[in-house]
Amino acid sequence: MSAIRVFVARRVITMNASTPFCTHVAVKDGRILGYGSAADVAEFGPAELDTRFADKIIMPGFIEGHGHAVEGMMWRQPYVGFYDRTAPDGTPAPGLKSIEEVVARLQAHERTLTDPAAPVVAWGFDPIFFGGRRMSVADLDRVSSTRMVLVGHVSGHIQNANSRVLEACGFSRDSNIDGLLRDTAGNLTGELQGPAVMGRASRATGDNGLMRVQDVDALMDYGRVASRVGVTTSTDLANALSEDNAASLRAATDRADFPLRLVPAMRAREYTLEAGLARIAELKRQSTAKLHFGIVKLVADGSIQGFTARLRWPGYHNGAPNGLWYIAPAEFEGIVTAYHKAGHQLHIHTNGDEASELATEMVGRAIVAHPRADHRHTLQHCQMADAAIFKRMANFGMCVNLFANHIWYWGEQHRALTMGPSRAERLDACASALAAGVPLAIHSDVPVTPVAPLFTAWCAANRLTSTGRVLGEAERITVPQALYAITLGAAYTLKMDHLIGSIDVGKYADFAVLDEDPYTVPTAALKDVKVHATVLGGAVF
Amino acid sequence: MAAPPIPLTVIGGFLGAGKTTLVNHLLANATKRYGVLVNDFGAINIDAALIAAQDGASIALTNGCVCCSLGEDLGDGLAMLARRDPPPEHVIVEASGVSDPWRIAQLALIETGFTLEPLIVLVDGVGFLDQLADRWVSDTVARQLTFAELVIITKADLTADLGPIRREIARLRPEARVIEAVGGALDPAVLHFAPPPREKPSRFAAEAVHDFPTASWRPSGPLDRIRLRAALEALPKSVLRLKGFCQIGPEGEWYLLQYAAERWAFTRVDGPQAAGFVLIGTPGMPDTAPLFAATQLAAEAPR
Numbered sequence: 001m002s003a004i005r006v007f008v009a010r011r012v013i014t015m016n017a018s019t020p021f022c023t024h025v026a027v028k029d030g031r032i033l034g035y036g037s038a039a040d041v042a043e044f045g046p047a048e049l050d051t052r053f054a055d056k057i058i059m060p061g062f063i064e065g066h067g068h069a070v071e072g073m074m075w076r077q078p079y080v081g082f083y084d085r086t087a088p089d090g091t092p093a094p095g096l097k098s099i100e101e102v103v104a105r106l107q108a109h110e111r112t113l114t115d116p117a118a119p120v121v122a123w124g125f126d127p128i129f130f131g132g133r134r135m136s137v138a139d140l141d142r143v144s145s146t147r148m149v150l151v152g153h154v155s156g157h158i159q160n161a162n163s164r165v166l167e168a169c170g171f172s173r174d175s176n177i178d179g180l181l182r183d184t185a186g187n188l189t190g191e192l193q194g195p196a197v198m199g200r201a202s203r204a205t206g207d208n209g210l211m212r213v214q215d216v217d218a219l220m221d222y223g224r225v226a227s228r229v230g231v232t233t234s235t236d237l238a239n240a241l242s243e244d245n246a247a248s249l250r251a252a253t254d255r256a257d258f259p260l261r262l263v264p265a266m267r268a269r270e271y272t273l274e275a276g277l278a279r280i281a282e283l284k285r286q287s288t289a290k291l292h293f294g295i296v297k298l299v300a301d302g303s304i305q306g307f308t309a310r311l312r313w314p315g316y317h318n319g320a321p322n323g324l325w326y327i328a329p330a331e332f333e334g335i336v337t338a339y340h341k342a343g344h345q346l347h348i349h350t351n352g353d354e355a356s357e358l359a360t361e362m363v364g365r366a367i368v369a370h371p372r373a374d375h376r377h378t379l380q381h382c383q384m385a386d387a388a389i390f391k392r393m394a395n396f397g398m399c400v401n402l403f404a405n406h407i408w409y410w411g412e413q414h415r416a417l418t419m420g421p422s423r424a425e426r427l428d429a430c431a432s433a434l435a436a437g438v439p440l441a442i443h444s445d446v447p448v449t450p451v452a453p454l455f456t457a458w459c460a461a462n463r464l465t466s467t468g469r470v471l472g473e474a475e476r477i478t479v480p481q482a483l484y485a486i487t488l489g490a491a492y493t494l495k496m497d498h499l500i501g502s503i504d505v506g507k508y509a510d511f512a513v514l515d516e517d518p519y520t521v522p523t524a525a526l527k528d529v530k531v532h533a534t535v536l537g538g539a540v541f
Numbered sequence: 542m543a544a545p546p547i548p549l550t551v552i553g554g555f556l557g558a559g560k561t562t563l564v565n566h567l568l569a570n571a572t573k574r575y576g577v578l579v580n581d582f583g584a585i586n587i588d589a590a591l592i593a594a595q596d597g598a599s600i601a602l603t604n605g606c607v608c609c610s611l612g613e614d615l616g617d618g619l620a621m622l623a624r625r626d627p628p629p630e631h632v633i634v635e636a637s638g639v640s641d642p643w644r645i646a647q648l649a650l651i652e653t654g655f656t657l658e659p660l661i662v663l664v665d666g667v668g669f670l671d672q673l674a675d676r677w678v679s680d681t682v683a684r685q686l687t688f689a690e691l692v693i694i695t696k697a698d699l700t701a702d703l704g705p706i707r708r709e710i711a712r713l714r715p716e717a718r719v720i721e722a723v724g725g726a727l728d729p730a731v732l733h734f735a736p737p738p739r740e741k742p743s744r745f746a747a748e749a750v751h752d753f754p755t756a757s758w759r760p761s762g763p764l765d766r767i768r769l770r771a772a773l774e775a776l777p778k779s780v781l782r783l784k785g786f787c788q789i790g791p792e793g794e795w796y797l798l799q800y801a802a803e804r805w806a807f808t809r810v811d812g813p814q815a816a817g818f819v820l821i822g823t824p825g826m827p828d829t830a831p832l833f834a835a836t837q838l839a840a841e842a843p844r
Contacts, residue, residue: 169616170651174770174789174796175806177647186770196648199614272583322680325639328556329677358677 004028004047005538008038009058011517014503015488025058027509030289030537035503052540056532057517059483060502061232061510062453063490065401066347066380066443069214069236069262072222074123074447078109081124081154085450086228088221099127099135106143106151119148119165119205123447126154128413129466135160136183137190148205155410156448157306159192161201166190168204171197213244219252219262227259227541229452230512230531233491233500236264237347237380238297241283253290259534259541261290261510263494265297265347269327273338280344289508289537292496296339297380298348299326301355304383304418305410309352311384317420323352333362336377340366345495346377347401353384360389364396373397378493381445383428384419390429390436399493402428404442404460405449407472411465425472430460430485432475441490442482454518457482458527479523511535546656547576547623549632549649550732553642554663555672555682559695559725560635561585563663564608566725567633573729574605576622576629580637582610611635615648623654631732639681643688643802650799650806656784657801658733659718659753662689666696666721669706686713688802690753690781691731697721716778716823718752734782734821753781754826758833759817763788768836773805775832782821786814791838 005027012022014035026033026041034044041047075087080102083095096102102125110120120143127134140149140162149162166172166188171180173188179197181189192198226234239245241264252258266283268276276296283293301323302308307316308323315322327335339346340363348363350356356379363377378399379385383406385393393400406414406428415424426432433440442460444451461482463471477485491501500508515530534541554560561584564577568587579585585608587600594601599609607625611618611634622629632655636642642660649657662685665672672682686692692710694703703721710719720731734753766789776783783800795812799805820829
């Protein structure tokens with residue numbers, strides 16, 4: 001018989017409707033044995049009382065329902081974003097508030113390079129708060145005139161290149177190719193838009209973006225980043241799950257000091273239908289306590305701020321042409337039907353409202369053709385869905401995971417450029433989803449925005465943009481609803497609510513330990529609640 | 542002397558239009574070494590007897606052809622094909638069924654080792670009119686045709702009246718030549734603007750296909766950068782291609798200019814080269830010699 005450990009806290013928030021709040025949790029074999037008052041847990045027998053969190057708040061560990069473990073890899077390159085971020089080792093990476101600061105940061109990094117041929121590749125750049133000033137070739141040529149310098153924008157849809165990269169790509173002033181931006185004098189600004197020209201630039205520098213095989217060190221770094229903000233389970237929502245990728249995931253999660261449970265989603269488009277169905281069945285048999293295979297990822301459209309999402313009438317507010325489908329609708333239906341029929345769960349990326357409408361229709365057709373209860377197919381992002389789409393989703397038993405962080409990071413852009421004032425009010429419409437009865441999770445899409453579930457919950461509860469505007473006050477949800485969305489709500493969308501997401505008997509002893517009580521702090525301060533520690537399977541991190 | 546540029550044909554068209562069938566047919570019946578980049582590698586279906594070697598991302602055929610998966614970057618795939626020994630005699634790129642093939646084709650303009658042949662867009666002779674009426678795909682299908690230069694109506698034998706289809710194509714892209722195909726069978730001559738001189742007349746009416754008049758213009762000296770750009774911007778839609786070497790500016794730097802349907806690229810090259818442009822267009826292409834003559838440094842700047 002292994003020992004019982006009882007954690008005592010100022011308050012335990014269980015997310016378990018039978019006993020919403022208590023003070024003690026008893027843990028045995030990495031699972032929750034019981035909870036209640038000191039007297040209640042004493043009835044389980046002799047136990048070691050762990051008082052280190054006695055003045056803290058214990059919650060179920062947070063669940064990042066849409067993240068990408070590639071965040072761990074990003075930190076091998078300098079971060080040049082506008083917002084403060086934290087590196088895996090805990091070092092703060094302060095946000096850079098001007099082009100000058102970005103150039104200085106890149107120059108400092110350049111001086112650390114010893115290989116004269118090494119490129120300078122940076123990530124996380126976001127020029128939208130620089131008063132209209134864009135980064136230029138000249139700015140990056142000041143970083144180096146001999147090395148290639150390539151800076152990725154945080155949205156993932158734009159890059160800035162220096163002269164060396166432009167030369168290596170064959171992009172010249174006199175050329176007229178789509179995706180090369182120019183200033184008013186017709187000179188290339190070095191800004192590259194769209195996968196065609198960006199892919200070429202990435203190849204020139206030897207960097208191939210998010211599609212790399214993740215090694216164990218990078219996964220450990222992601223674990224550190226996520227654990228620090230209270231996450232105990234994270235998806236890795238687009239993974240080829242080739243043999244070497246799966247082996248890395250297995251090796252990392254097998255380590256006792258790996259601080260997360262990982263839920264990788266298999267990218268269906270990496271495989272033919274037959275091969276994909278065989279692969280996901282094979283992977284499911286390899287799941288462990290810290291590595292849960294089973295969900296399948298499908299992408300219907302692109303991104304709204306990149307103008308590659310599929311929008312319904314009247315399209316983009318600034319008149320940009322509609323995005324293109326990533327999969328033809330007929331083929332999409334075939335893939336959805338095949339995985340649905342075989343009993344798997346789909347997580348479908350839909351950004352524009354037309355994509356959400358299409359995915360809902362196709363899931364609905366699959367359900368009518370092959371009735372199956374409790375499939376929990378989930379639309380991911382689903383940022384422009386209206387009440388009608390949410391009601392259909394509810395009727396079909398679908399779930400949603402909304403990109404609440406977008407309200408803060410791109411809400412102003414959506415209002416001004418992509419959606420206009422009316423549709424932006426229902427950007428990531430959490431209240432409409434809940435009103436329609438759609439099970440709700442909310443997410444960061446790390447590394448697109450930093451992982452921090454309390455910040456994501458703050459976004460959903462406050463709906464503030466980066467300039468302080470309240471965007472869609474009626475779509476705010478309450479703090480308890482938002483906290484549910486980052487715990488049990490997210491667990492439900494992963495079909496793991498019997499294992500994680502609340503403090504309940506038999507579940508994994510996964511906790512987020514907080515300095516303050518998120519139920520009692522002002523709603524506006526939710527994002528400022530500090531995460532003191534996490535507990536995974538009873539072990540403190 | 543550098544190797545002559547490899548002809549490159551981009552084939553687009555909506556899902557089900559028959560792109561893969563066409564590629565399979567070309568590979569199986571090849572009389573030259575094709576290098577093919579395909580979007581859906583898994584759908585390539587080659588007779589096992591024809592396969593010389595195979596791995597996860599490429600198939601080498603006993604007839605010298607090779608078929609590879611089209612990755613993130615077209616240039617990457619083209620470079621890989623060009624490195625083969627011997628290199629392919631003709632490269633075919635199959636665009637994805639939902640992509641805009643013109644976005645892919647224009648990237649070939651910055652590749653000096655290739656010359657862009659007609660942008661071919663396949664139209665599903667059975668499903669096209671329904672696709673144009675479909676609430677989800679009509680804009681995609683129409684956009685794919687926007688810059689098409691040769692439209693091939695597939696499954697032509699399965700449709701009684703092709704008239705309405707031809708009228709829609711003419712409405713969307715009046716500049717395109719339109720031919721019909723049955724199954725995947727197609728005269729490989731359609732992959733080129735100009736018919737190879739040795740080829741016998743085709744039963745697929747190649748003479749109609751090759752209704753792409755050509756013109757040429759030879760400068761007498763260096764061109765003015767700004768006037769040349771203005772001339773390129775002023776070219777009518779009936780000019781489909783322009784390719785050739787020229788000197789630009791008082792320093793007389795040598796460039797390769799490649800132009801296709803309102804997009805172009807200059808690539809710096811070593812000189813001297815044989816200066817001159819070759820243009821390919823539709824039958825309505827006007828004489829562009831005066832336009833270019835005005836770009837010469839020696840010529841008087843237009844007022």
